[in-house]
Amino acid sequence: MPHSDAESSVRQWGPWTLAGEADPDFSDHERHTHHWLLTDPQLLTRFRERFPGRGDVDYDEMVRLLDYVWDCPRDASANVTGYRCAVCGRRRAAAPPQSPVSEAAVSPRA
Ligand SMILES: [Zn+2]
Numbered sequence: 001m002p003h004s005d006a007e008s009s010v011r012q013w014g015p016w017t018l019a020g021e022a023d024p025d026f027s028d029h030e031r032h033t034h035h036w037l038l039t040d041p042q043l044l045t046r047f048r049e050r051f052p053g054r055g056d057v058d059y060d061e062m063v064r065l066l067d068y069v070w071d072c073p074r075d076a077s078a079n080v081t082g083y084r085c086a087v088c089g090r091r092r093a094a095a096p097p098q099s100p101v102s103e104a105a106v107s108p109r110a
Contacts, residue, residue, distance in 0.1 A: 013060035016069045016078040019086035025093050031082030034068045038080065070095060 016038065022031060037043065047054070047062045054065075060078075063069040069078050072085040073095050079085050081092060 013064075013071075014076065014078045016063065016080055017086045018080050018083055020079050020084035021089065023082055023084050023091050023093075025091060026082035031080070034081045037066070038063055038068050 018035060022028075037046070040046065043059075043062060043066075047057070047066060051065060057065070060069075064071070068081055070081050070092050071078050072088060072090055074090060075085065075087040077085055077087045079092075084091055085095075
């Protein structure tokens with residue numbers, strides 16, 4: 001029975017890359033800011049401020065929730081927001097909105 005590993009519940013994130021060309025939908029400032037934020041030692045703090053109550057998440061989930069990294073829907077390459085896909089050259093705007101973490105993991109707290 002065919003089964004796609006891409007749909008596996010345990011998703012493997014690829015390392016993000018800056019190899020794509022600049023995405024014209026973003027300013028140089030945004031590009032550089034995203035890149036800088038990805039290596040910010042305060043990343044976890046920023047994440048907690050923006051998503052209070054969110055349980056433990058790993059680095060790859062955090063950078064996607066913060067929208068610093070986007071995944072190409074065609075080839076699954078991870079690109080810094082502000083750069084085109086390093087593999088196929090797609091722009092972020094051409095990719096459908098992503099839900100980086102399964103919504104099932106977000107449980108409303110009454
Ligand atoms: Zn691509």
